[in-house]
Amino acid sequence: MNMRRILIVFLFLLVGMVGFAQREQIGEAVTFHDTTWYDRGFDFYIGGGMFWGGKQSALYYNGSRQNECNLDYIFSNEYWRREIQEKVVELYPQVGIGDEIGYSEDDLNMNPHYNLSACVTLGVRYKIRNNWALALSYTFSRLTVTNKLLLTYTSVSGNNYKAPEMTLYGKEDRSMIDLSMSYLFSGAHRIVKPFVEFGAQFNYARVKKFDAMLLDKNNMPQLTLTLFDIYGGANYVPGMQTYDVIYGGAGFGFSFATGLKLVVNKYVSLDPTFYGCMSRLNLEVYGQKPFTFNYGVMLRVVMNDFFFYNR
Numbered sequence: 001m002n003m004r005r006i007l008i009v010f011l012f013l014l015v016g017m018v019g020f021a022q023r024e025q026i027g028e029a030v031t032f033h034d035t036t037w038y039d040r041g042f043d044f045y046i047g048g049g050m051f052w053g054g055k056q057s058a059l060y061y062n063g064s065r066q067n068e069c070n071l072d073y074i075f076s077n078e079y080w081r082r083e084i085q086e087k088v089v090e091l092y093p094q095v096g097i098g099d100e101i102g103y104s105e106d107d108l109n110m111n112p113h114y115n116l117s118a119c120v121t122l123g124v125r126y127k128i129r130n131n132w133a134l135a136l137s138y139t140f141s142r143l144t145v146t147n148k149l150l151l152t153y154t155s156v157s158g159n160n161y162k163a164p165e166m167t168l169y170g171k172e173d174r175s176m177i178d179l180s181m182s183y184l185f186s187g188a189h190r191i192v193k194p195f196v197e198f199g200a201q202f203n204y205a206r207v208k209k210f211d212a213m214l215l216d217k218n219n220m221p222q223l224t225l226t227l228f229d230i231y232g233g234a235n236y237v238p239g240m241q242t243y244d245v246i247y248g249g250a251g252f253g254f255s256f257a258t259g260l261k262l263v264v265n266k267y268v269s270l271d272p273t274f275y276g277c278m279s280r281l282n283l284e285v286y287g288q289k290p291f292t293f294n295y296g297v298m299l300r301v302v303m304n305d306f307f308f309y310n311r
Contacts, residue, residue, distance in 0.1 A: 037127075037184065037186060037193065037261065037263065037266075037269065037304065039127060040126075040127055040128065040129060041126075041127050041304060041305045042124060042125065042126055042127070042304065042305040043124070043125040043127065043133070043302050043303070043304045043305070044123070044124050044125075044302070044303050044304075044305075045121075045122070045123045045124075045125070045271070045300040045301060045302040045303070046120075046121070046122055046123075046300070046301055047120070047121045047122075047123075047271075047273070047298045047299055047300035047301060048118065048119065048120045048121070048298055048299065049118070049119055049121075049273075049296055049297050049298025049299060050116055050117065050118060050119065050296055050297055050298070051116075051117045051118070051119035051139075051141040051143070051294070051295075051296035052114065052116065052117075052294065052295055052296065053113075053114035053117070053141075053143045053172075053174070053292075053294050054114075054279075054292030054293045054294045055111065055112060055113050055114075055292070056285065056290045056291070056292035057205075057279075057281050057283050057285060057290075057292045058112040058113050058114050058145050059110070059112060059285045059286065060170070060207075060283045060284075060285050061112060061145040061147060061168060061170035061210060062108045062109050062110065062112050062147055062168070063103075063108055063147070063149065063168050063212070063227070064105060064108055064286065065105065066286045066287060067284065067285060067286065068247070068284055069207075069210050069227040069228060069229075069247065070227065071103055071212065071227070073227055073229065074212060074225045074227065075102060075103060077235060077236050079236060079237065079238060080225055080236065081101070083223060083225070084101055084214070084223065084225075085097070085099075085101050087214050087222055087223040088101055088151070088153075088164045088214065090222070091164070091214060091216060091222060092162075092164045094162070095153055095164060099153045099154060100153060100154040101151055101152070101153050101164070102151065102152045102153070103149060103151050103152060103166070104152050107149045107150055107152070108147075108149055109147045109148070109149065112145060112147050113145075114143045114144065114145055115143070115144045115145065115146065117141045117142060117143045117144065118141065118142075119139055119140065119141035119296050119298060120139070120140055120141075121137055121138065121139040121140075121298060121300070122137065122138050123135060123136060123137030123138070123300070124136055124137075125182060131183055131184045131185070131186050132181065132182070132183055133181070133182040133183075133184070134179075134180075134181060134182070135178070135179070135180045135181070135182045135197060135199070136177070136178070136179055136180075137177070137178045137180070138175070138176070138177050139175070139176045139178070139275070139296075140173070140174070140175050140176075141173075141174050141296070142171065142172070142173050142174075142208075143171070143172045143173075143174060144169070144170065144171050144172070145168075145169070145170040145171075145172075146167065146168070146169055146170075147167070147168040148165055148166070148167050148168070149165070149166055149168070150163040150164070150165055150166075151163055151164045151165070151166055164214070165215075166212055166213070166214060167212070167213045167214075167215055168210070168211070168212055168213075168227075169209065169210070169211050169213060170207065170209060170210045170211075171207075171208040171209040171210075172205055172206065172207050172208060172248070173205070173206045173208055174203065174204070174205050174206075174281075175203065175204045175205075176201055176202075176203045176255070176277065176279070177201065177202045177203070178197075178199050178200070178201050178255045178277075179199050179200050179201075180197040180198060180199025180200075180255065180256075180257070181197065181198060181199060182195060182196070182197040183195060183196050183197075184261065190263070191262065191263045192260055192261070192262060192263075193260065193261040193263065194258070194259070194260055194261075195258065195259060195260075195261055195271070196256070196257070196258045197255075197256060197257040197258070198254075198255070198256045198257075199254070199255055199256075200252070200253075200254060200255070201252060201253040201254060201255045201277055201279060202250070202251075202252055203250070203251045203252065203253060203279050203281060204248070204249065204250050204251070204282075205248040205249070205251065205281045205282060205283055206246070206247075206248040206249075207247035207248045207283070209226075210226065210227045210228060210247075211224050211225065211226055211227065212224070212225050212226075212227060213225075228245050228247065229245060230242040230243055230244075230245055231243065247283075248281075248282055248283060249282035250282055251279060251280045251281045251282045251289070252279075252280055253277050253278050253279035253280055253291070254277065254278050255275070255276065255277035255278075256275075256276055256277070257273050257274065257275045257276070258273070258274055259271050259272050259273035259274060259300075260272055261302070266304075267303060267304065268301070268302065268303055269302045270299060270300070270301060270302070271299070271300040271301075271302055272297075272298075272299050272300075273297070273298050273299070273300055274295070274296075274297055275295060275296045275297070275298060276293065276294070276295040276296075277293075277294050277295070278291050278292070278293055279291065279292055279294055280292075
């Protein structure tokens with residue numbers, strides 16, 4: 001899924017729907033007694049924004065031998081180790097072909113974090129009564145992680161220079177389905193109405209990529225090795241068949257959201273929203289699957305069912 005294209009489409013929808021709603025309602029004031037936003041019925045929304053993943057699950061991508069995808073997978077194989085050795089010698093002239101290349105667990109990043117990611121969300125809300133509603137939403141985000149570590153090398157000449165650097169890059173698709181109760185403070189203001197949501201979450205995390213790379217001076221990859229076990233547990237030799245593998249899976253958690261409903265008219269509102277969740281992802285980190293706090297900020301474009309009934 002191309003997140004940039006999705007956000008561009010979202011912006012076009014945002015401009016189009018708000019413009020259409022305003023054109024339909026020229027001269028119609030938003031009144032305090034307009035009950036379409038809390039009477040029984042459905043609201044539908046689409047939104048987008050930014051998402052930050054929690055650092056506990058980002059530890060999955062630091063390369064530790066205690067994780068299922070780790071640096072030992074490539075350094076313990078004689079063929080990949082030779083490839084690393086030859087490429088390091090090519091990129092770092094101070095390293096000799098006879099030097100021993102490796103890594104130390106002490107040099108791994110123990111405080112990694114996901115890069116800032118975009119997210120998109122779709123949702124439906126059924127307004128029950130007295131400002132309470134039941135909401136179902138789907139949110140998708142593609143997260144990336146970049147870690148760097150210094151390789152160790154033992155020089156046969158006895159001279160020690162700047163240590164070679166290896167980059168670890170991970171890519172993860174995360175889907176979150178939230179079933180929530182929502183409360184709208186409809187009497188707070190005729191246009192600005194705060195709301196809160198809290199509920200349960202079903203999530204699915206899929207690790208799409210986890211690579212170890214050696215980069216040149218222009219940060220272009222010169223050697224890329226996957227940390228996925230694509231050879232079915234067998235020790236790699238050239239010419240072996242590869243297999244499709246899946247890392248990740250289903251998890252659960254708890255979510256909450258709060259924001260402001262900015263009433264454009266009785267059809268459409270714009271809801272800037274802060275979203276947070278405590279998620280237990282199906283990613284094993286140091287032998288455990290911890291809860292991790294994730295959060296995001298987004299803008300929802302909300303249409304109630306009166307928007308469709310009145311067409």
